[in-house]
Amino acid sequence: MPVPLYQARAEFFRILGHPVRIRVLDLLSDGPMAVRDLLVAIEIEPSNLSQQLAVLRRAGIVTATRAGTTVVYALSGVDVAELLRAARRILAEVLTCQNALLTELREAELG
C-alpha cells in the first residue's frame, strides 16, 4: 500500500464533502442535466454553482459538454452513484446509533 494513496483517497472524500457538490452528484445520478436545470433545482448563485462544478470536473468525477448555448453535465462513467448510496445507508446507521446512544444517556440520567 503506497503512502500517497491515503492522500488521494482523502482528497476524493474532501471533494464530496460539500452540500452543493453532493446535490449535484445526486441529481446527475438520474442522468445528464443542463446547468440551467441544476440552477433551478439547487437555488444558488450561478457563479457558485460553476465553481463547484469546476471542482467536480477537475477531479474527473463529472464531464461537461456544450449543446449550443447550454452546457450539459454528466457523471463521467465512474460509479459515484453507488458510493452515494452506500454513504446514505451508512449515515442512516450512524444517526440511528447516535439516537440510540442519546436515548440511553437520557434514561441513565433520569433513572
Place this chain on the structure above:
Amino acid sequence: MPVPLYQARAEFFRILGHPVRIRVLDLLSDGPMAVRDLLVAIEIEPSNLSQQLAVLRRAGIVTATRAGTTVVYALSGVDVAELLRAARRILAEVLTCQNALLTELREAELG
C-alpha cells in the same frame, strides 16, 4: 428527501476527507487499537492525532475506551470499512479513467 440530509452527508464525507483520519480508519478496520500504537503507525504529533481522533469521535464513527493508562479506539459498529473499500475501488477507477484520458490526449497531440 429532507433538505438538511444533504448537509449531513456532505459533513460525513468532509470528516473522511483528511489523510490522518483515513489512515486511522484503515488501521481500525483491522480491529481496535491503542493510541500508542496508532502513534507508532502514523508518524505525527500526539496532539494532532488526538485532534483527529476527536473529530472521528464527535462524528460517532469511532469510540474510545480507557484500559488503565492507555486508550483504545475502535470502529463504532458502523460499517465504515465497507465504505472505505468502495472508495478505494472507485478511486482506482477514477485514476484509470484519468490515465486513459491523458494517454488519449497525448496521442491526439502527437498524431
Place this chain on the structure above:
DNA sequence: TGTCGGCTTGAAGAGTTCTGCAATTCCACG
C-alpha cells in the same frame, strides 16, 4: 500525597476553502 506517563484540550497563527460581485467568454440570432 506527590509525581510520572499517556492522552486530551485550549488557543493562536498559517493556510485553505467558500461565497458573491464584477468582468469575461462563447455562442446564437437579428
Place this chain on the structure above:
DNA sequence: CGTGGAATTGCAGAACTCTTCAAGCCGACA
C-alpha cells in the same frame, strides 16, 4: 457587426480547517 443570454473566471473578504505549543486531566505506582 452588435446585442443578449448562458456559463465561466478572477478576485477579495469572510469563514473555516490544520497544526503546533502549552497547559490540563486522569490513572498508576511509589
